[in-house]
Amino acid sequence: MPKILIPTPLRQFADKKDSVDVAGATVGEALAALTTAHPDLKKNLFTDEGKLRSFVNVYVNDEDIRFLEKDKTAVAGGDTISIVPSIAGGVW
Amino acid sequence: MITVETQPWSVMVDHAQATYPNECCGAMLGAIDGDVKTVRLALPLDNAYEGAQRERYELRPEDLLFAEREARKNGMDLIGIFHSHPDCDAYFSKTDLENSCPWYSFIVLSIQQGKFHHANSWLPNMEQTEAAKEELTHPNA
Ligand SMILES: [Zn+2]
Numbered sequence: 001m002p003k004i005l006i007p008t009p010l011r012q013f014a015d016k017k018d019s020v021d022v023a024g025a026t027v028g029e030a031l032a033a034l035t036t037a038h039p040d041l042k043k044n045l046f047t048d049e050g051k052l053r054s055f056v057n058v059y060v061n062d063e064d065i066r067f068l069e070k071d072k073t074a075v076a077g078g079d080t081i082s083i084v085p086s087i088a089g090g091v092w
Numbered sequence: 093m094i095t096v097e098t099q100p101w102s103v104m105v106d107h108a109q110a111t112y113p114n115e116c117c118g119a120m121l122g123a124i125d126g127d128v129k130t131v132r133l134a135l136p137l138d139n140a141y142e143g144a145q146r147e148r149y150e151l152r153p154e155d156l157l158f159a160e161r162e163a164r165k166n167g168m169d170l171i172g173i174f175h176s177h178p179d180c181d182a183y184f185s186k187t188d189l190e191n192s193c194p195w196y197s198f199i200v201l202s203i204q205q206g207k208f209h210h211a212n213s214w215l216p217n218m219e220q221t222e223a224a225k226e227e228l229t230h231p232n233a
Contacts, residue, residue, distance in 0.1 A: 007160065008124060008169035009195035018164070043218070044195070055193040055220075057153045064153060084157045085195065087173055088141065088150040089188035091115070091180045 002075040005082050013040035028071030057084045093227035094197050094213050100134035101230050105208045107136040108176035108201045114145035119159035120172040129171045149175050172197035184214040184223040192216035
């Protein structure tokens with residue numbers, strides 16, 4: 001089963017776990033399994049319309065899924081899925 | 093509330109002063125105990141913004157992935173992001189808000205004429221519409 005690493009501030013919504021093993025053959029299925037097991041994570045990761053929030057990037061091992069097959073990116077046992085924020089800013 | 097220890101604080105201030113008049117950015121690692129956060133390690137990261145870095149910064153997600161891995165390796169947590177405002181106050185701007193993430197504390201360092209002036213910490217909301225000021229303790233306060 002692929003493993004999803006949980007960022008520290010989200011562990012409070014995942015029974016304090018720092019990683020969760022989930023069933024799923026794609027990133028989309030793995031994230032769905034994660035938010036089914038831990039429903040409080042859902043609003044942190046997805047909008048009400050079910051899209052990933054703008055500040056959420058997802059990596060499989062070292063690759064950004066935007067440059068792979070997005071939520072259809074295949075995952076298997078031994079793969080690590082990371083949730084990485086998108087951050088920028090400016091003075092104005 | 094968030095407290096920055098002496099060593100990471102000097103890393104943050106040095107990085108902000110060294111990159112002046114451009115904006116700097118980086119990650120803060122440490123521990124969270126309820127609402128009390130302690131920064132034990134600061135990682136200066138690249139400002140990846142392609143354009144006027146005097147008024148913008150951008151963190152590469154790969155660099156944040158690296159910061160997250162460093163945190164896990166050291167038994168710490170990624171708890172916040174810092175960046176500087178050259179010759180501007182340490183407010184949380186519209187651009188900061190629109191490109192923020194509600195999971196982290198955002199420390200803004202005001203650098204005036206190349207020297208540290210003051211700092212604030214901000215907690216943006218999920219909708220990226222407002223940021224609350226967080227109580228900040230640091231060695232220069
Ligand atoms: Zn800013």
